[in-house]
Amino acid sequence: xxxxxxxxxxxxxxxxxxxxxxxxxxxxxxxxxxxxxxxxxxxxxxxxxxxxxxxxxxxxxxxxxxxxxxxxxxxxxxxxxxxxxxxxxxxxxxxxxxxxxxxxxxxxxxxxx
Amino acid sequence: xxxxxxxxxxxxxxxxxxxxxxxxxxxxxxxxxxxxxxxxxxxxxxxxxxxxxxxxxxxxxxxxxxxxxxxxxxxxxxxxxxxxxxxxxxxxxxxxxxxxxxxxxxxxxxxxx
Numbered sequence: 001x002x003x004x005x006x007x008x009x010x011x012x013x014x015x016x017x018x019x020x021x022x023x024x025x026x027x028x029x030x031x032x033x034x035x036x037x038x039x040x041x042x043x044x045x046x047x048x049x050x051x052x053x054x055x056x057x058x059x060x061x062x063x064x065x066x067x068x069x070x071x072x073x074x075x076x077x078x079x080x081x082x083x084x085x086x087x088x089x090x091x092x093x094x095x096x097x098x099x100x101x102x103x104x105x106x107x108x109x110x111x112x113x
Numbered sequence: 114x115x116x117x118x119x120x121x122x123x124x125x126x127x128x129x130x131x132x133x134x135x136x137x138x139x140x141x142x143x144x145x146x147x148x149x150x151x152x153x154x155x156x157x158x159x160x161x162x163x164x165x166x167x168x169x170x171x172x173x174x175x176x177x178x179x180x181x182x183x184x185x186x187x188x189x190x191x192x193x194x195x196x197x198x199x200x201x202x203x204x205x206x207x208x209x210x211x212x213x214x215x216x217x218x219x220x221x222x223x224x225x226x
Contacts, residue, residue: 031212042219045213045214055212
């Protein structure tokens with residue numbers, strides 16, 4: 001596909017469960033970002049990958065959140081022991097080289113009951 | 114503490130008139146500013162940007178103005194069209210930093226036919 005894709009588009013889970021959210025960046029883009037957008041807020045940075053490595057994970061709220069990008073392409077955001085406060089839209093973005101052109105996917109809406 | 118502030122949650126204008134969206138920031142180290150546009154159920158899309166070495170950047174109907182002394186930027190859309198109805202996010206990034214975008218809360222623009 002031409003753009004960033006994210007799966008699933010919606011995920012409903014119960015408190016305490018484990019979830020995985022997937023991001024497929026634009027082919028060839030080396031940089032990949034995860035953001036979280038809560039209701040009424042702007043997107044908030046979670047983690048940034050350059051290639052396979054996490055260059056900045058300062059936005060991850062706690063150790064229940066983890067993300068990987070093992071082959072430098074697809075990334076998975078993993079949330080353990082989900083809490084109701086984790087409910088949000090999780091956005092993924094990728095960029096080729098320049099930081100000023102981040103292309104966003106449609107997001108995954110996570111609802112924790 | 115919000116580093117990027119969009120104090121107007123919503124704005125309504127008539128088709129053909131000018132829309133002015135405002136944004137304030139607190140950190141004088143921010144040196145690159147962007148506007149993103151977001152439709153429901155889609156990811157944010159890049160609209161226009163400006164470097165801190167400029168005070169104006171124009172792209173078609175969209176112009177961004179930067180006032181560094183006031184730490185204020187604005188997005189002008191003229192003439193406004195109904196298809197411009199969306200949420201507009203102001204964002205910033207620090208060159209040479211972690212590449213993450215810092216977003217405001219957004220302003221919902223409604224352009225009435």
